[in-house]
Amino acid sequence: MSDIKIFNNICEEGLSIVRKAGFTPSDSAEKPVGIMLRSANIKDCEFGPELLAISRSGVGVNNIPVDRCTEEGIAVFNTPGGNADGVKELVISSMILIARDVLGSMRWVQSLTGTDEEIAKAVESGKKQFVGPEVGGKTLGVIGLGAVGCRVANAALDLGMTVYGYDPYLSIAGAWNISKDVIHMESLEAMLPLCDYVSLHSPLTSETNGMIDAKTIAMMKDGVHIINCARAGLVDEDALLAALDSGKITRFASDFPSARTIGRPDVVLTPHLGGSTEESEVNCAIMAAQELVDYITTGNIKNSVNLPSVMLDRLGVARLCVIHRNVPRMINRFLDLIGEQDINVEHMINKPRGAIAYTIIDVGSAIGQDIVDKIAAMDEVMRVRVIA
Numbered sequence: 206m207s208d209i210k211i212f213n214n215i216c217e218e219g220l221s222i223v224r225k226a227g228f229t230p231s232d233s234a235e236k237p238v239g240i241m242l243r244s245a246n247i248k249d250c251e252f253g254p255e256l257l258a259i260s261r262s263g264v265g266v267n268n269i270p271v272d273r274c275t276e277e278g279i280a281v282f283n284t285p286g287g288n289a290d291g292v293k294e295l296v297i298s299s300m301i302l303i304a305r306d307v308l309g310s311m312r313w314v315q316s317l318t319g320t321d322e323e324i325a326k327a328v329e330s331g332k333k334q335f336v337g338p339e340v341g342g343k344t345l346g347v348i349g350l351g352a353v354g355c356r357v358a359n360a361a362l363d364l365g366m367t368v369y370g371y372d373p374y375l376s377i378a379g380a381w382n383i384s385k386d387v388i389h390m391e392s393l394e395a396m397l398p399l400c401d402y403v404s405l406h407s408p409l410t411s412e413t414n415g416m417i418d419a420k421t422i423a424m425m426k427d428g429v430h431i432i433n434c435a436r437a438g439l440v441d442e443d444a445l446l447a448a449l450d451s452g453k454i455t456r457f458a459s460d461f462p463s464a465r466t467i468g469r470p471d472v473v474l475t476p477h478l479g480g481s482t483e484e485s486e487v488n489c490a491i492m493a494a495q496e497l498v499d500y501i502t503t504g505n506i507k508n509s510v511n512l513p514s515v516m517l518d519r520l521g522v523a524r525l526c527v528i529h530r531n532v533p534r535m536i537n538r539f540l541d542l543i544g545e546q547d548i549n550v551e552h553m554i555n556k557p558r559g560a561i562a563y564t565i566i567d568v569g570s571a572i573g574q575d576i577v578d579k580i581a582a583m584d585e586v587m588r589v590r591v592i593a
Contacts, residue, residue, distance in 0.1 A: 207227075207228050207229070207237075207238040207239075207501075208228065208229050208230075208231055208234035208235075208236065208237045208238065209223050209228045209229065209230045209231070209234065209237055209238070209239045209240070209241055209497070210231065210232065210234040210237035210239070210240045210241070211230050211231060211232045211234075211240075211241050211242070212232070212240065212241070212242035212243070212245035212247065213242055213243035213244060213245050213262075214243070215230070215241050215242075215243070215262060215490050215493075215494075216262075216486050216487050216490035216491075218487050218490055218491050219241065219262065219487075219489075219490025219491050219493055219494040220490075220494070222491065222494035222495060222498060223241070223494050223497070223498060226498040226502060228498070228501075236253050236255045237253075237255065237256060238255050238256065238257050238258075238501055239256070239257060239258050239259070239260065239497045239501055240256065240258070240259040240260070241259075241260050241262060241490075241493055241494065241497060242259070242260075242261060242262065242268075242269075243261070243262045243263055243489075244263070244268060245268060246268045247259075247268060247269060247270070248268065248269065248270045249270075250270075252274070252277060252279060256277075256279055257279065257280065257500065257501055257588075257590070258279060258280040258281070258282065258497055258500050258501060259274065259279060259280070259281050259282070260281075260282040260283075260284075260493040260494070260496050260497040261281070261282065261283045261284065261493065262284060262287075262486070262489040262490050262492075262493040263283065263284060263287070263288065263480060263489055264283050264284065264285055264287075264288070264408075264480075265283075265409075265436070266281060266283055266510050267409070269281055271510060271511050272511075274511060275511045275512075275561060275587070276587060277587065277588075278528045278587035278588025279588075280500055280506060280509050280511065280512050280528075281509060281510050281511045281512075282493065282496040282497065282500070282507075282508050282509050282510070283493075283508060283510055284488070284489040284492035284493050284496070284508065285351065285352050285508060286351075286352035286353075286492075287480075287485060287488040287489035287491075287492045287493075288479065288480030288482070288485035288486075288488065288489055289352040289353045289356055290356065290482075290484065290485070291479060291480050291481070291482035291484065291485040292353045292434055292479040292480055292485075293353055293356040293357050293360060294482075295434055295460065295475065295478055295479050296353070296357050296404055296432055296434050296479075297357065297360055297361070297364075299432050299434065299458035299460075299473060299475070300340060300345075300361075300402055300404070300430070300432055300458070301340060302458065302473050303430050303432070303455075303456035303457070303458045303473050304337050304338055304339070304340050304402075304430065305335065305336075305337030305338070306335050306337055306456075307335075308473055309335060309470060310332070310335040313331065313334075313335070314328070340361075340364055340365075340366055340402070341364055341365030341366065342365055342366070342367075343366055343367070343401040343402060344366065344367045344368075344369065344399055344400050344401045344402070345357075345358070345361045345366045345367070345368050345369070345400060345401070345402045345403075345404060346368075346369045346370075346371065346390075346396045346397060346399065346400035346402070346403045346404070347361075347368065347369070347370045347371070347387075347404050347406060348371050348372070348393070348403065348404070348405050348406060348407055348416075349371075349372055349405065349406030349407035349408075349435065350370045350371075350372035350375050350379055350380075350383055350387075350406070351372070351379055351406060351408075352379075352382075353406050353434075353435075354370070354372065354404075354406030355370075355379060355382045355383045355387075356382075357404055357406065358370050358383060358384065358387045359382075359383065359384045359387070362384055362386050362387065366402075367388070368386070368387045368388065369387070369388045369389075369390050369396045369399060369400065370383065370387045370388065370389055370390065371389075371390045371391075371392070371393055371396050372407075375389075393421060393424065394424060397421060397424040397425045398424055398425065398426060399426075400425065400426065400429060401426060401428075401429065401430065402429070402430045402431075402432065403417075403425065403429060403430070403431045403432070404431075404432040404433075404434075405417065405431070405432065405433045405434075405435045405436075405439050405440070406434075406435050407435060407436075407439060408435075408436070409435075409436035409438045409439060413436075413438075413439055414438050414439070415438065415439070415440070415441040416439055416440075417431065417433075417439055417440045417441060417444070417445065418441040418444045419441070419444040419447070419448075422444055422445075422448045422453060422454065423453075425453070425454075427452070427453055428452065428453075428454075428455045429453070429454055429455065430454070430455055430456050430457070430458075431445075431454055431456075431457050431458070432457075432458045432459075433457075433458070433459045433460065433461065434458075434459070434460040434475075434479045436461075437459070437461035437463070440459070442463060442465060442466070445457060445466075446465060446466075449469070449471050449472070454471075455471065456471050456472065456473065457471065457472045457473070458472070458473040458474075458475075459472065459473075459474055459475075460474075460475050460476075460477050460478060460479050461474075461477060462474040462475075462476060492508070496508055496509075502592070503519065503524075503592065504517075504524055504526040504565050504590075504592055505517065505565075506563065511558070511561070512528065512558055512561060512563050513556040513557060513558035513561075513562070513563050514556070515554055515556050515563050515565060517552060517553075517554045517565050517567070518552070519552075519567065520551040520552040520567045521551035521552060521567040521568050521569050522568065522569055522570050522571060522593070523567070523568050523570070523571055523572045523591055523592070523593050524565060524566070524567050524568075524591065524592040524593075525539070525543075525564075525565070525566040525567075525568065525572055525576075525577075525580075525589070525590075525591055526563070526564070526565050526588075526589070526590050526591075526592065527539060527563070527564045527566075527580060527586060527588070527589045528561065528562075528563055528586070528587045528588040528589075529561075529562055529563075529564065529583070529585050529586045529587060530560060530561065530562065530585040530586075530587075531557040531558075531559070531560055531561055531562040532585055535562065535564070535583075535585060536553075536555055536564060538580075538583065539564065539566060539580060540566075542576050542579055542580065543566065543568060543572070543576065546572075546573065546576065548568045548569065548570050548572065549568060549569040549570070550566060550567070550568055550569075551567045551568060551569050552566075552567035553565060553566040553567065561587075571593070572591050577589055577590075577591060
């Protein structure tokens with residue numbers, strides 16, 4: 206049996222998938238072929254040559270040294286969509302909380318004293334200070350239309366909102382999940398001036414870091430409401446606080462508290478609760494386990510953050526899997542070595558992801574160690590393995 210090293214608490218539903226596939230999940234594994242984790246920081250961990258893959262039960266992978274893993278030929282997976290319903294519900298509830306200052310009213314109620322009659326009288330005279338608008342009939346701009354963003358957009362339509370969506374990297378699969386009534390926008394410059402509410406659902410990259418800054422805030426309506434349950438780094442905090450102080454932004458909801466936002470009456474904060482539901486944890490654990498097991502046992506890749514998605518039905522006796530740089534003639538070099546041994550190719554696929562590519566070749570007979578060694582010796586190859 207091979208070991209899968211476990212960090213954090215992974216739901217039994219995920220661990221059972223690992224066990225049924227013949228692996229031993231353990232938090233003390235010394236030479237694991239795979240790692241499963243949630244939020245544990247493994248950026249400084251050293252990985253042995255046996256490690257094939259790391260699977261994150263969740264979406265964010267900023268706790269994993271992804272670039273180093275790529276160079277070492279280690280596939281990194283996450284679970285997009287596994288917690289999407291949980292995050293969607295938090296976004297919708299946050300939007301309603303900042304629309305009507307529900308939290309302010311709750312704090313005020315807790316301060317009331319006296320008899321039931323006195324409290325009832327105070328409630329009737331004091332509730333007017335918490336009157337706020339309904340979200341129905343308002344406009345929502347959704348930035349990022351992935352698994353969560355499309356669900357938020359669709360749910361907002363059901364609340365009677367006009368919904369705009371912006372995503373320069375919208376996938377075909379993602380587009381199928383969005384209601385036809387969501388209005389697709391080509392740019393933030395076109396969308397932001399139209400929105401009463403803006404909800405962020407982009408990944409955190411060098412391009413999106415601080416995307417909500419003084420420039421983009423200036424494009425928005427006066428009195429706009431912003432919700433961020435995606436990544437803290439999407440919002441420039443200096444620009445946010447200045448806009449809150451000036452009234453440009455009425456209220457801000459975030460799943461990422463900070464020293465400067467805690468305690469502000471115009472900010473609603475939750476402690477990174479987006480995917481913290483029982484259902485989300487189970488869904489993500491199952492997805493993480495399935496991705497890990499599938500890659501180790503078949504070489505197929507789904508939901509990797511550093512390698513291309515590659516799915517190939519198995520044919521033949523042996524499967525050669527190679528992670529390599531995306532440069533010319535690599536496939537020819539692999540095939541030349543196989544052909545020299547009079548081994549017949551039954552099936553193959555190659556897909557790139559930027560500077561990296563992944564090749565699967567199914568062959569009709571066993572592949573000798575000499576072929577594996579020659580491929581592994583190529584400067585452009587990060588990992589080669591054979592699945593019998």
